Amino acid sequence: MVEQRPWLTVFSHAVLIAGILxxxxxxxVTFVASTRSLEDILSVPMPLLPGDRLWENxxxxxxxxxTKGVGAPVGRMMLNSLVMALAIACGxxxxxxxxxxxxxxxxxxxxxxxxxxxxxxxxxxVEVRIIPTFKVVSDLGMINSYVGLTLxxxxxxxxxxxxxxxxxxxxxxxxxxxxxxGAGPMRFFRDVVLPLSKTSIAALFVIQFIYGWNQxxxxxxxxxxxxxxxxxxxxxxxxxxxxxxxxxxxxxxxxMLALLPPAAVVLLMQRWFVKGLVETEK
Amino acid sequence: xxxGVGTIFCVASKPQINRRVEKRVVFxxxxxxxxxxxxxxxxxxxxxxxxxxxxxxxxxxxxxxxGERTQFVGLANFAALFADANYLYAFRxxxxxxxxxxATGIAVALLLxxxxxxxxxxxxxxxxxxxxxxxxxxxxxxxxxxxxxAPSIGVITFxxxxxxxxxxxxxxxxxxxxxxxxxxxxxxxxxxxxFFLAGLQSIPRSxxxxxxxxGAGPGRRFWTxxxxxxxPTAFFLLVxxxxxxxxxxxxxxxxxxxxxxxxxxxxxxxKVYYDGVKGADLGGSSAQSVILMAIVIAxxxxxxxxxxxxxxx
Numbered sequence: 376m377v378e379q380r381p382w383l384t385v386f387s388h389a390v391l392i393a394g395i396l397x398x399x400x401x402x403x404v405t406f407v408a409s410t411r412s413l414e415d416i417l418s419v420p421m422p423l424l425p426g427d428r429l430w431e432n433x434x435x436x437x438x439x440x441x442t443k444g445v446g447a448p449v450g451r452m453m454l455n456s457l458v459m460a461l462a463i464a465c466g467x468x469x470x471x472x473x474x475x476x477x478x479x480x481x482x483x484x485x486x487x488x489x490x491x492x493x494x495x496x497x498x499x500x501v502e503v504r505i506i507p508t509f510k511v512v513s514d515l516g517m518i519n520s521y522v523g524l525t526l527x528x529x530x531x532x533x534x535x536x537x538x539x540x541x542x543x544x545x546x547x548x549x550x551x552x553x554x555x556x557g558a559g560p561m562r563f564f565r566d567v568v569l570p571l572s573k574t575s576i577a578a579l580f581v582i583q584f585i586y587g588w589n590q591x592x593x594x595x596x597x598x599x600x601x602x603x604x605x606x607x608x609x610x611x612x613x614x615x616x617x618x619x620x621x622x623x624x625x626x627x628x629x630x631m632l633a634l635l636p637p638a639a640v641v642l643l644m645q646r647w648f649v650k651g652l653v654e655t656e657k
Numbered sequence: 658x659x660x661g662v663g664t665i666f667c668v669a670s671k672p673q674i675n676r677r678v679e680k681r682v683v684f685x686x687x688x689x690x691x692x693x694x695x696x697x698x699x700x701x702x703x704x705x706x707x708x709x710x711x712x713x714x715x716x717x718x719x720x721x722x723x724g725e726r727t728q729f730v731g732l733a734n735f736a737a738l739f740a741d742a743n744y745l746y747a748f749r750x751x752x753x754x755x756x757x758x759x760a761t762g763i764a765v766a767l768l769l770x771x772x773x774x775x776x777x778x779x780x781x782x783x784x785x786x787x788x789x790x791x792x793x794x795x796x797x798x799x800x801x802x803x804x805x806x807a808p809s810i811g812v813i814t815f816x817x818x819x820x821x822x823x824x825x826x827x828x829x830x831x832x833x834x835x836x837x838x839x840x841x842x843x844x845x846x847x848x849x850x851x852f853f854l855a856g857l858q859s860i861p862r863s864x865x866x867x868x869x870x871x872g873a874g875p876g877r878r879f880w881t882x883x884x885x886x887x888x889p890t891a892f893f894l895l896v897x898x899x900x901x902x903x904x905x906x907x908x909x910x911x912x913x914x915x916x917x918x919x920x921x922x923x924x925x926x927x928k929v930y931y932d933g934v935k936g937a938d939l940g941g942s943s944a945q946s947v948i949l950m951a952i953v954i955a956x957x958x959x960x961x962x963x964x965x966x967x968x969x970x
Contacts, residue, residue, distance in 0.1 A: 477693035507708035589794030591908035
């Protein structure tokens with residue numbers, strides 16, 4: 376703060392509080408709905424204070440799902456989401472870090488070609504090549520499997536660029552010193568590069584975990600078997616036509632369950648996450 | 658060089674600088690670097706390039722209703738698309754949607770970040786309470802807003818009825834558009850907020866203090882110093898938000914309006930999915946995919962050039 380302007384400070388707090396309330400309102404209503412009975416929700420206007428059905432609603436969806444729409448237990452969907460998110464986050468980080476290590480610390484023919492190949496994938500999001508990608512995956516027999524859910528999403532231009540940018544900032548002296556000491560490239564990778572990359576890895580992990588957990592279009596195509604649904608797909612399948620037919624209390628409990636894990640990752644790893652973002656900016 | 662989070666874009670737009678940075682010559686091995694890039698390249702080839710090539714191939718074919726016979730038709734699918742009023746309408750819908758989402762998300766986030774940068778007390782708490790929507794899936798965000806705006810039981814629908822607004826997005830296209838814009842922008846605010854906040858905090862305090870000593874008030878300082886220095890961040894966010902609105906909002910649309918009513922919220926990506934998966938029109942959908950790819954590539958190229966010239970670092 377540069378100078379004292381009490382009114383401006385009050386105004387700033389007011390804007391922030393208003394922002395938080397507006398941003399938080401949908402979540403609050405969702406939470407309230409997830410603690411109420413269906414009758415409460417259908418009685419217009421819905422009460423805006425939490426009810427007493429928290430335990431019943433959550434235990435029902437976790438163990439048994441809804442009675443209309445999809446009947447698969449949400450517990451299973453959460454597990455699928457977790458597997459998918461972890462596999463995508465770890466897979467992306469692993470293949471990107473070694474690829475950018477090769478691109479920065481080696482000189483080899485086709486190096487730039489590979490780099491541009493990875494770069495171009497930025498321009499080919501799943502959404503624009505839905506059907507051919509689906510065909511490839513189904514030809515490989517990967518429908519309704521964890522491999523089919525995760526492997527096609529593991530290539531990452533973003534992660535490769537972040538690591539590349541970070542490696543370029545690693546002082547050359549470190550590599551020189553390692554070489555003089557007789558360390559091979561993989562030794563250098565393990566003992567110098569990996570420890571230095573911790574913050575970038577943590578930041579990427581948060582981003583990619585959320586990316587994986589929140590995938591929608593891909594699991595929608597790849598999972599036809601209820602037992603392979605992810606939590607996000609499950610919610611969509613629980614909403615049946617018409618406001619009054621949907622069991623909103625259960626849908627909202629599922630929505631809370633589906634958004635809690637990624638939100639927890641962001642909030643618990645917040646310091647690393649923001650630090651990582653700011654550091655990659657230099 | 659301040660590359661911004663758009664390091665990606667600096668890489669492409671500033672080759673000279675990169676060449677200078679890349680003078681290091683370090684390890685040599687005949688096979689190791691290839692082994693290291695192999696996994697990434699293999700996945701890229703199988704799940705990105707091959708399907709992209711196939712999309713190009715399918716886009717020039719016509720399939721009969723049972724998918725048994727195909728016929729090469731050249732560019733007929735493309736010609737049919739551009740003669741199709743629905744497709745042209747989807748273009749307009751996408752343009753309106755992405756501009757509204759990007760503008761809303763960026764404006765709100767900038768306001769919040771500028772105020773959050775100013776307060777000292779409670780700064781961390783404010784940040785924590787503003788960043789969590791980043792973690793919400795687009796489809797879940799869609800469901801949350803769908804519930805608030807549900808025509809018969811929604812809380813906001815009820816409040817709107819109280820002030821005399823008849824809300825039924827199932828029938829009114831503009832209201833459906835407003836609903837998906839709100840849900841999509843809401844989710845993106847926290848992302849924009851974080852990047853603006855990081856950008857604001859990297860502005861040297863001495864610049865602001867010097868301006869304050871010279872008698873510039875907060876508003877003047879913001880528009881003459883802070884905002885120009887934020888322009889790389891703002892531009893990066895504009896790019897990201899447009900791409901987000903184009904592609905990542907599929908979940909928002911599918912979970913709420915499913916493109917309706919009467920195509921009022923049918924963005925291009927949704928139409929690719931709808932025609933290809935629901936309508937089983939392989940040729941038409943692939944032609945749309947090819948057009949979308951062209952749009953993405955064109956956008957990226959234009960942005961590189963623009964970034965290089967206009968935005969100061």
